[in-house]
Amino acid sequence: MKIAMIIGSKEYASIIDQAADVVNQIQTASGMMLTPRQILRIEDMILAAGDARYCGWSVQAGAGYQLVDPYNQSQGFLVTASADAAFVPNPDGQLLFHAGLSGPVNFMDQNTIKVRASYDYALSETSSLRATYTLLRVQPLGQLASSSQTIAALLGFTLGHADMGLQASLSKSASASAWALDLTISAAISFDW
Numbered sequence: 001m002k003i004a005m006i007i008g009s010k011e012y013a014s015i016i017d018q019a020a021d022v023v024n025q026i027q028t029a030s031g032m033m034l035t036p037r038q039i040l041r042i043e044d045m046i047l048a049a050g051d052a053r054y055c056g057w058s059v060q061a062g063a064g065y066q067l068v069d070p071y072n073q074s075q076g077f078l079v080t081a082s083a084d085a086a087f088v089p090n091p092d093g094q095l096l097f098h099a100g101l102s103g104p105v106n107f108m109d110q111n112t113i114k115v116r117a118s119y120d121y122a123l124s125e126t127s128s129l130r131a132t133y134t135l136l137r138v139q140p141l142g143q144l145a146s147s148s149q150t151i152a153a154l155l156g157f158t159l160g161h162a163d164m165g166l167q168a169s170l171s172k173s174a175s176a177s178a179w180a181l182d183l184t185i186s187a188a189i190s191f192d193w
Contacts, residue, residue: 007046019043053094054086078104092122103139110141127157138174146174163188 003025012018019042023034026042034042061081082100089095096118103111115135122128131153139145152169165186172179 015043015046019046022046053088054096055088057083057085059083076104078102079107094120096120109139111139113137113139123157127155130154130156148173161190163190 003022006018006021006025009018012021019039022042023039027034059082061079063077063079066076066078080100080102082098085097087095096116098114098116100114101107101111113135114137116132118130118132120128120130132151134150135147136149137145137147148171150169150171152167154165154167156163156165158164165184167182167184167186169182169184170179171182
């Protein structure tokens with residue numbers, strides 16, 4: 001953990017100083033001298049961008065004027081609110097959550113609610129799994145609310161120069177009486193010239 005804190009620190013004047021501190025920590029803990037190749041590898045690891053992880057939360061609220069509405073509702077002033085949260089339950093996982101509400105000043109009678117939750121998990125250096133849930137609920141003025149939902153799982157992996165994806169999703173639109181299952185296989189190949 002101490003080495004991870006050094007690597008994540010922004011207090012060093014240069015990468016060389018940061019790498020020297022990591023090397024000193026490793027040599028002290030192991031009682032061995034590192035070779036020049038090992039030291040260069042440590043510098044490479046410090047410089048590697050790595051996967052970004054988010055942690056924390058935010059809540060926002062505001063007011064505005066609606067110019068265009070995809071649900072054909074009247075234009076006018078509206079209020080918005082949203083909440084976002086991110087958690088890192090383990091070193092290989094990322095949990096993200098977003099919820100949003102928008103509508104006119106009388107938003108209890110007319111509103112749009114969007115909710116999205118996702119969990120990403122790195123299975124290995126070349127494969128990952130993502131599970132998502134999405135809900136969209138629209139409440140038009142004077143009408144019944146309608147909801148659409150999607151649950152999806154995506155397995156992504158790399159085979160040589162190809163990025164492969166296997167996705168399964170269950171979705172139910174507002175007008176559908178049953179859930180629909182979609183299976184997708186995708187591939188992207190990169191060519192080095």
